[in-house]
Amino acid sequence: MSVTQSVAAVRARTSRLGVVSLVAFLALSAYVFAAGDARKLLGIAWVAFAAMGGAAALGARADNEHPTGLVWGYGLASGAMVASSAAFLVPQAIGYAPKPGGFGIAAGILVGFGAHTIGHLVTHRDLPLDRTTAELAAHSLTAGSIIGVVYTAMPELGPLLGLAIVSHKGPAGYAAARRLTAQGRSPMMLLLPAAGVGIAALAVTILSFPTGATFRAVVFGFAAGIFLHVAMDFLPECETGSEVHAAAERGGHDGHDHEVLDRLRLHAVASTALGGLAVAAAWLLLQ
Numbered sequence: 456m457s458v459t460q461s462v463a464a465v466r467a468r469t470s471r472l473g474v475v476s477l478v479a480f481l482a483l484s485a486y487v488f489a490a491g492d493a494r495k496l497l498g499i500a501w502v503a504f505a506a507m508g509g510a511a512a513l514g515a516r517a518d519n520e521h522p523t524g525l526v527w528g529y530g531l532a533s534g535a536m537v538a539s540s541a542a543f544l545v546p547q548a549i550g551y552a553p554k555p556g557g558f559g560i561a562a563g564i565l566v567g568f569g570a571h572t573i574g575h576l577v578t579h580r581d582l583p584l585d586r587t588t589a590e591l592a593a594h595s596l597t598a599g600s601i602i603g604v605v606y607t608a609m610p611e612l613g614p615l616l617g618l619a620i621v622s623h624k625g626p627a628g629y630a631a632a633r634r635l636t637a638q639g640r641s642p643m644m645l646l647l648p649a650a651g652v653g654i655a656a657l658a659v660t661i662l663s664f665p666t667g668a669t670f671r672a673v674v675f676g677f678a679a680g681i682f683l684h685v686a687m688d689f690l691p692e693c694e695t696g697s698e699v700h701a702a703a704e705r706g707g708h709d710g711h712d713h714e715v716l717d718r719l720r721l722h723a724v725a726s727t728a729l730g731g732l733a734v735a736a737a738w739l740l741l742q
Contacts, residue, residue, distance in 0.1 A: 473646030480504065480650035483657040493660050499602065499620070500653030503595075506621040507628035507649035514632030515642040522703040526719050527726045528633055529691040529698075532626035534730020536686035539622035540679060542738065544598075548676035556672035563594075563680020571688065587631050588644050590685050595651025597678035601671055602652065603659030614741045622734045623682065624649075630689045637698065690727060693719040 484500070487493045518524050548556035567590055628649060632642040693699050693716050703715060 473641075473643035476647040476650045476654065480653050480657075483654060483661070487657050487660065493657070496603065496656055496660060497653075499616070500599075500656055502617055503620050503624050503652040504649050506624035507645065509628070510625040511628035511632035511642050511645045511649065514629035515636050517629075517633050517636075519633060519637040520702060522699050522715075522719055523722055525633075525702045526691045526693065526699055526722045529630055529689050530723050530726025531730040531733070532630035533686055533689035533691070534727035534732075535626040535734050536623050536630075536689065536730075537683070537727075538731035538734040539619065539626075540683045540686055542734065543619040543623065544675075544679035544682060548672055548679050551668045551672035551675060553672075555669045556676040559673040559676020560680040560683070561676075562673075563677040563682075564684050565680075566677070567681045567684030567688075571684070585635065585638070585640060585644070587634060587685065587688065588648060590681055591627055591631060591645070591648035592651050594678050594682040594685065595648040596655045597674055597681070599652035599655030600659050601675045601678070603656035604671060615738070618734075618737050618741055622737065623686075624652075626730070627682070627685065627689075634689075634698070691719075691723040693723055699723075 480500075484497060487497050514528070517528055545560060548559055550556070570590055571586060628645055631645055631648075635642045635644070691699055699719055700716070703719070
């Protein structure tokens, strides 16, 4: 099989996986809507799906050839992801049970790092998911399972809850789609993590099994830890061999020019700070 045929086969598998995820989400949504006993949870699931799916569509169309644009795209997204995970995800895990929640967060970060490192060993295999998408899917499924368990205690879908969802799902979808497109892979695979919250939450609601606070703390902490690792992974790196360095070379810049890299580093700091401040400002406005 030629390289072109191999790439086409992988893209076809990822597209099918994304479509299957979407179909499963639609089927569960229809069932829950007909039952009429979890409309609030259904709204949360669809806001999460729309946030990641819509932002992924924008990221797939972004220009990956200009190094400054790449830095700002990743910087704004990662800054918003770090701020939203620290403000909205970590406190949830600690709120259930501080120590177990903390261990869950640590486990998520360490497992995310392990997946990141081991992922390099299989980068040349024709796998249907890339590392980042797999991590985002793990976060979505674990977080969704906890939301499904405790949805009756969730507040009504309002501005703050919408901000909590959009501020981390949207940037994650945008940055992941941008990276997938730059790698020549299909962003359709992001339908899995986009629908993951809804799939897990609605399935758990249908099954209706109880869990204790300690279990919820560990699982939600694990989801928060994985997402925090993903957020850190998207921080723009302006070093030799990085995506930014490659974009600088493709754009006709000397990727080893210290002045070019130093200027891009300043853009990286400014963009990540602005991304985090945007989430904080939105939160203050919605108070």
